[in-house]
Amino acid sequence: MIVTGERGRNMAFGSKLVAGNWKMHGLRADGVALARGLAERAAGAGRACELLVCPPASLLTTVAGVLDGCGIALGGQDCHAAAKGPYTGDISAEMLADLGCRYVILGHSERRHGHGESDQVVRDKVAGAWRAGLVAIVCVGETRQQREAGEAAGVVSVQLTASIPDGATSDTLVVAYEPVWAIGTGLTATTHDIAVMHAEIHARVPAGTRVLYGGSVNPKNAAEILGLAEVDGALVGGASLSADDFWSIAGAAG
Numbered sequence: 370m371i372v373t374g375e376r377g378r379n380m381a382f383g384s385k386l387v388a389g390n391w392k393m394h395g396l397r398a399d400g401v402a403l404a405r406g407l408a409e410r411a412a413g414a415g416r417a418c419e420l421l422v423c424p425p426a427s428l429l430t431t432v433a434g435v436l437d438g439c440g441i442a443l444g445g446q447d448c449h450a451a452a453k454g455p456y457t458g459d460i461s462a463e464m465l466a467d468l469g470c471r472y473v474i475l476g477h478s479e480r481r482h483g484h485g486e487s488d489q490v491v492r493d494k495v496a497g498a499w500r501a502g503l504v505a506i507v508c509v510g511e512t513r514q515q516r517e518a519g520e521a522a523g524v525v526s527v528q529l530t531a532s533i534p535d536g537a538t539s540d541t542l543v544v545a546y547e548p549v550w551a552i553g554t555g556l557t558a559t560t561h562d563i564a565v566m567h568a569e570i571h572a573r574v575p576a577g578t579r580v581l582y583g584g585s586v587n588p589k590n591a592a593e594i595l596g597l598a599e600v601d602g603a604l605v606g607g608a609s610l611s612a613d614d615f616w617s618i619a620g621a622a623g
Contacts, residue, residue, distance in 0.1 A: 384622075385418040385419070385579070385595065385600075385603075386543065386579055387420055387602050387603050387605065387618055387619045388420075388421040388422070388423060388506065388545075388581065388609075389422045389423060389609025390423050390477075390606050390609060391428075391609060392479075392606060394425070394610055395425060395428055395610075397427075397428065397431055400432050401431060403610065403612055404431075404436055406612030406613075407420070407422065407436070407439075407612050407615065407616070408439040408441065411439040411440055411441055412439055416619055416620070417622065417623030418602065418619055418622035420441045421441070421471075422441060422442075422443060422444070422609065423444040423472070423473075424443075424446075426460050429443065429468045429470065433469040442471045442472060443468070443471065443472075444465075444470050444471065445460065445465040445472070445473040445474070445503075447460070447473070447474065447480060448461055448475070448494055448497055448498060448501075449462075450490075450493035450494045451497065452497070452501070462494075462501035463500075465501065465503060466503055471504060472503060472504045472506055472543070473503045474506045474604075475491055475494045475505050475507055476491035476494075476495075476507050476508045476509065476528070477508045477547070478508060478547060478549045478552060481508075482549070488527070488531030489531065491531075491532040492531060492533065492534055495507060495532065495534055496534045499536075499541055504542070504543060505542055506543045506544075506545050507529075507533055507543070507545070508544075508545045508547050508583070509525045509545070509546055509547070509570070510525065510552075510583075511524040513549070521548075522566065522569050525546065525566065526569070526573060529544070529570065529573050530573070538575050539575045539576065539577035539579070542574065543580075543581060544570055544579070544580045544581070545580075545581040545582075546563075546566055546567060546570060546580060546581070546582055546583070547582075547583035547604060548584050552583070552584050552585070552606065553585065553606060553607060554585060555585050556584070557584060557586075557594075558582075558584065560593060563582055563594060563597060563600065564597050564598075564599045564600075567580050567597070567599035567600055571599065579601035580599070581600070581601060582600050582602075583603060583604030583605070585606075585607075586604075586606075586618060588608065588614050588617035588621070591618040591621035595618075602622060603618060603622070605618055
C-alpha cells in the first residue's frame with residue numbers, strides 16, 4: 370500500500386528536479402559533446418534546481434567521466450529486477466549504481482507499451498532499484514483514448530498502486546506523469562489538466578514526493594508548466610538532447 374499524506378516538499382532535496390531522458394540517442398562523441406556542454410554551463414552559473422541526465426547504457430561511463438564534480442546527477446533508463454543472472458541484454462540496478470547512477474527511470478510508456486511491461490514488472494524493478502540504493506523515477510500516464518473516455522485519473526491511480534511497492538518514501542521515489550499521447554508528439558496537456566492530475570498523484574504518494582511532468586516539455590512551455598505549484602520538475606525527452614534547450618528548461622525551474 371502506498372503511504373499517503375499532505376502535500377509537502379521533500380526537504381532532503383529541497384528543489385525541483387529536471388531530468389533528461391536521452392533515450393536511444395548518441396554515440397560516444399555525441400555523448401561527450403552534450404555532457405561537456407552541460408558541465409560547462411553548470412560550472413559557469415548557479416541554478417535553483419537539481420539536474421539529472423539519463424543517457425543510454427552504452428554512454429553511462431563516458432558521461433559519468435565528463436560530469437564528474439559538476440553537480441549533475443546520473444541515471445539509468447531501465448533496469449532488471451534481479452541483481453544478476455542469465456538475462457541476456459539486461460542491466461541490473463547494482464550495475465547502474467556501480468557506474469555512478471543515483472536514479473533510474475522505470476515504467477516509461479515506451480517500456481509499458483513497446484515492450485509489454487505490466488505494472489507488476491515495473492513494481493519488481495522498483496524493488497530492485499531500491500535494493501541497490503537508487504531512487505526510482507516511476508512513470509505513469511494515460512493514452513489519448515483513455516483521457517477522452519474520462520478514465521485518465523483511474524488509469525493513473527491503478528498504475529501508482531500496482532507499480533510502487535510498499536515502503537516508498539519521498540527519498541526513494543519520484544513519480545513522472547507523462548500522458549502517453551503527449552510524448553514526442555509536440556502535444557502538451559493543458560496546465561489545468563496537469564495541475565489536476567499532479568494533485569491526484571500527490572494525494573496517493575508519500576508526502577514530499579516529487580512529481581514531475583513529462584510530454585513534449587521544451588523551452589517555450591517550460592516556464593508555464595514548471596510554474597505550477599503542483600509540479601516538482603520535468604522529465605524531458607527530445608529537448609534534453611540540446612544543451613541549450615535543456616539548460617533553458619532548467620532555468621525555468623528556478
